[in-house]
Amino acid sequence: MRNPKVVILGAGYGGLMTVTRLQKMVSVNEADITLVNKHDYHYETTWLHEASAGTLHHDRCRYPIKDVIDTNKVNFVQDSVKLIKTDEKKVILENGELNYDYLVVALGAHPETFGIQGLKEYAFTISNINSARQIREHIEYQFATYNTEEEKDDTRLTIVVGGAGFTGIEFLGELANRVPELCREYDIDPKKVRIICVEAAPTALPGFDPELVEYAVNQLQRKGVEFRIGTAIKECTEQGIIVGKDDQTEEIKAGTVIWAAGVRGNSVIEESGFEAMRGRVKVEKDLRAPGHDDVFIIGDCSLIINEEINRPYPPTAQIAMQQGEVCARNLAALIRGKKELEPFKPDIKGTVASLGEDDAVGIALGKKMVGTKASFMKKMIDNRALYMVGGAGLVLKKGKFKFF
Amino acid sequence: MRNPKVVILGAGYGGLMTVTRLQKMVSVNEADITLVNKHDYHYETTWLHEASAGTLHHDRCRYPIKDVIDTNKVNFVQDSVKLIKTDEKKVILENGELNYDYLVVALGAHPETFGIQGLKEYAFTISNINSARQIREHIEYQFATYNTEEEKDDTRLTIVVGGAGFTGIEFLGELANRVPELCREYDIDPKKVRIICVEAAPTALPGFDPELVEYAVNQLQRKGVEFRIGTAIKECTEQGIIVGKDDQTEEIKAGTVIWAAGVRGNSVIEESGFEAMRGRVKVEKDLRAPGHDDVFIIGDCSLIINEEINRPYPPTAQIAMQQGEVCARNLAALIRGKKELEPFKPDIKGTVASLGEDDAVGIALGKKMVGTKASFMKKMIDNRALYMVGGAGLVLKKGKFKFF
Structure with missing residues (x-):
């Protein structure tokens, strides 16, 4: 048999x-x-917003599948x-x-692009290792190109994030931290850079506790993120996006559009x-x-x-x-x-959204939490996922320990 | 008075x-x-090929002008x-x-583009800090994009260098060393990458000692560089270049074209x-x-x-x-x-062309030299330029000491 x-x-x-x-x-x-x-590797989908922003190297977000499977028992087919x-x-x-x-x-x-025209062609999505590092490099290339042009095009430095859900918010947190570094790297005045988040729903982080949503939005705004809430992306073009709100449409020119809305x-x-x-x-x-x-x-x-x-x-x-x-x-x-x-x-067990390396909002262990406490909890959640698949060895190798 | x-x-x-x-x-x-x-900084023009290839950070190739001028005696106007x-x-x-x-x-x-059509629009030049880091980022973006596309376009990974003069040869040396790193970073099979050098003159490094030219060309070929000597670039397009030799023309598709020919x-x-x-x-x-x-x-x-x-x-x-x-x-x-x-x-006093971090060819102190000896001499020449402008302090800060 x-x-x-x-x-x-x-x-x-x-x-x-x-x-x-x-x-x-x-x-x-x-x-x-x-x-x-x-691929012959597993990647941490929930960390890809960091690789995309360039705040965590993509190799930190993946490990070889052979490291966690018992090859005596499991055949691996790539x-x-x-x-x-x-x-x-x-x-x-x-x-x-x-x-x-x-x-x-x-x-x-x-x-999920909901049939919005141009998204597939012109917007990036935070989907996998390949797309994350392409986003990182695309943004760097925009910044690198800015100073080489005689006629400076400030919209090169505009980054639109479609969606203020979990992925969108977490990506914004990393991006807001990354932009000052990029400005130093490429000799760019930080005032020229815009990060705009467009969300069709009437609130950021729909379904999340309103107090936590307010904290998250305030923290991101403080770091320079502009929010367009209740505003839908109608179309994505080579130059940016067309948004609509209350029967009005507006073009937002942007060198980078990231679609993170589902x-x-x-x-x-x-x-x-x-x-x-x-x-x-x-x-x-x-x-x-x-x-x-x-x-x-x-x-x-x-x-x-x-x-x-x-x-x-x-x-x-x-x-x-x-x-x-x-x-x-x-x-x-x-x-x-x-x-x-x-x-x-x-x-x-809980849901925590990070807002960059040292900030987060969420509910864990039945409690609302924000700031460094929530950020610590988020890293523990990330480490737990590693532990459950690969044990302590994998946590030591790939875990997040930069707590404060 | x-x-x-x-x-x-x-x-x-x-x-x-x-x-x-x-x-x-x-x-x-x-x-x-x-x-x-x-700019408010001086840059080492003769090091820009390294910044362009990504083997040396561009900040290592520049220093603030105020570090070397006596501001009591000299007004600086940016x-x-x-x-x-x-x-x-x-x-x-x-x-x-x-x-x-x-x-x-x-x-x-x-x-100097010698009126060649399309060069200004589509080719990069190793001219300054801005252009060097744009080249670095452009190449990285090409590599990052390759794996995101369903239909793989291998010519994305082709890099054409126009000119086998001093700058062209030095850039090729860095690039040949950099490509294996890029392949690891972006999960790319090194066999897919092509580096092609096109030179209109009948030899690489025209005017250089023929024995040294042979050494340089052999070393670069061993690292995968293809040479098209006696071949002129007729036109540069969005897709690559058109070259001509003996009344024949040929299209070479390339994701990156660097013009380094004068x-x-x-x-x-x-x-x-x-x-x-x-x-x-x-x-x-x-x-x-x-x-x-x-x-x-x-x-x-x-x-x-x-x-x-x-x-x-x-x-x-x-x-x-x-x-x-x-x-x-x-x-x-x-x-x-x-x-x-x-x-x-x-x-x-001498002329030494580097072929990457640990190799070079040249004449210095009246002697022909190749390999690590020439490479050491090249780094001493680079350090000497720093010493003459900014003294020992500047050499310690910006000098090249990775000799072996």
């Missing part, structure tokens, strides 16, 4: 947690485990997933195919025929896709309803990792022929 | 040497000395020179005017009515402009004939600094009412 084949797609928070837990639970005689990922053929129990990769008995889809998110599930989900809302599949309690007893979907491709408010939980690393733990246990159960699977229930 | 006004235009090698020598020779009661420079009106003994600046009794024109060089004197020279060849004035023995007893022209704006071969000396830092010394003595003489001025005679 052959071992069941377990295939895990994606080495983000959810996929990697699944693999690292599963490899401890099952023996080589119980299952053949294969992990598929586009490839891109093109399609899942659930009827044939098969995954089509760019350079091959894989059969599975049990599949875990943890392919993460894609940027994500949707990986496009493979919809292309493979799963029923989805914005690429996210409303999974069963046990994290399996409806109608597919052999397919788990976790992380940003999954949708879980918060029953208290009857709205979906936002996709976060925290939920993805918790799903990974449950998914690993459920896989082990299936491998051992059990029929009863464990239901998933998120346990939201 | 008022003090004579001495105005020195430019704080490059020639201008700064003139000022730092003159301030030691004359008292505040003898002359009013004014130094005009576009401004750009627009025009010299010799008949009115006046200099027109962007933001003002200055009268002079004695003028020193040390305004340096501009790139300089001419600052355009202010010709605009101010001085008789000049490519912006360089054939000065009298005492370094004054023909017909202008009150105007010295030194450095890259001056032209001195090497009588042994009846051809002009190439413009170098070495000659500019030696001219600065003579110019300072001649100014002091004029200030003190002497009529007899000292003639200038270049004393070429």
